[in-house]
Amino acid sequence: xxxxxxxxxxxxxxxxxxxxxxxxxxxxxxxxERVMGPVQKVFYFHVSAAWAGMLSFLLAAAAGAGYLITxxxxxxxxxxxxxxxxxxFGLIAILSGMIWAQPIWNTWWVWDPRLTTxxxxxxxxxxxxxxxxxxxxxxxxxxxxxxxxxxxxxxxxLTFFSIRLFRTIHxxxxxxxxxxxxxxxxxxxxxxxxxxxxxxxxxxxxxLVWHRYRLARLQAVNCGEGV
Amino acid sequence: MPVDTMTEMILGFSVIIGVLVVYIxxxxxRVRRAQAKNELISENQPEY
Numbered sequence: 001x002x003x004x005x006x007x008x009x010x011x012x013x014x015x016x017x018x019x020x021x022x023x024x025x026x027x028x029x030x031x032x033e034r035v036m037g038p039v040q041k042v043f044y045f046h047v048s049a050a051w052a053g054m055l056s057f058l059l060a061a062a063a064g065a066g067y068l069i070t071x072x073x074x075x076x077x078x079x080x081x082x083x084x085x086x087x088x089f090g091l092i093a094i095l096s097g098m099i100w101a102q103p104i105w106n107t108w109w110v111w112d113p114r115l116t117t118x119x120x121x122x123x124x125x126x127x128x129x130x131x132x133x134x135x136x137x138x139x140x141x142x143x144x145x146x147x148x149x150x151x152x153x154x155x156x157x158l159t160f161f162s163i164r165l166f167r168t169i170h171x172x173x174x175x176x177x178x179x180x181x182x183x184x185x186x187x188x189x190x191x192x193x194x195x196x197x198x199x200x201x202x203x204x205x206x207x208l209v210w211h212r213y214r215l216a217r218l219q220a221v222n223c224g225e226g227v
Numbered sequence: 228m229p230v231d232t233m234t235e236m237i238l239g240f241s242v243i244i245g246v247l248v249v250y251i252x253x254x255x256x257r258v259r260r261a262q263a264k265n266e267l268i269s270e271n272q273p274e275y
Contacts, residue, residue: 023240039232042239049243088250092243099239103232204247211254218261222268 004214011207015200022193022200030193042100044193048201050093050118054156056086056205057125061153064146073220076142079149081212083128085205090122105169113166114159121155128152138220 026044033040060082067075097115098108109115128148135141163170186194 035230037230037232038236039230039239041236042243045240045243088246092246095242095246096239099235099242103230103235208250208254211258215254215258215261218258218265222261222264 002214008207008210008214011203011210015204015207018200018203022197025193025196030189031187036100036104039100039103042096044197045201046093046096046100047194048197049089049096051198052201052205053086053089053093054160055202056082056089056209057121057149057156058153059209060086060149064149067142067146068150073138073142074217076145077213077216077220078209079146080132080216081209083125083149084212085208087122087125088208089201089205090118090125094118094122110169112170113162113168114170117155117159117162121152121159124152124155 022044026041030041030044032038060079063075063079063082066072067079094115097118101110102108128145131148132141132145135144162168163172
């Protein structure tokens, strides 16, 4: 096992400081939304988790392309790591969205285009692990995994744009031209908390993917797959 | 007057932090297990 890089330790420390700081910012600095009340504050981490998940899936696709071009194992480890971490963030987005929806929509779940495409995206990436475990050789796991990661990335823009392409009750956070859904009108304090959360979750995503990548490399060494 | 959704807010943040903590703990456990296996392999490697 190679020594933990200093930059990773720094990233760990930054995340340990910034995640609670973002939470304090949300809880004590942002105003309470007039209609939804305190539950609206969940929105900052909900959107950030969805953003981190989608970014992670796109990273997995890029890493998959990297593997197909170079055939270097490190790209497969990165793709695998990004998908696993992306699934965690996706799960957070779905669960926090359900908790928000219960008092606002009076139901935990509706088959709305955004919710449905998110659930499908999550299930497609979950199937990635089933696919990998069904393959015997390292080479076939990496090659098919890379192709699967690239093809599955089509669900990311579909999920992102679903609230603009279809009729939906899901709010539009980044409103462009006021099309579809209802946009949040955020105050400057809300915007500050929102963009801070996005930044913190992007850092957290990098940190977790890096740790998971190191684990994938170590597991490969243990299995005699080499570095 | 905003709706009282304090319980849902607490539940929401608990779930977000909870899922993250559980994932980080599983990651730490897997790293430790892999490190232990790695050390065992290194110790048992024959010397040429």
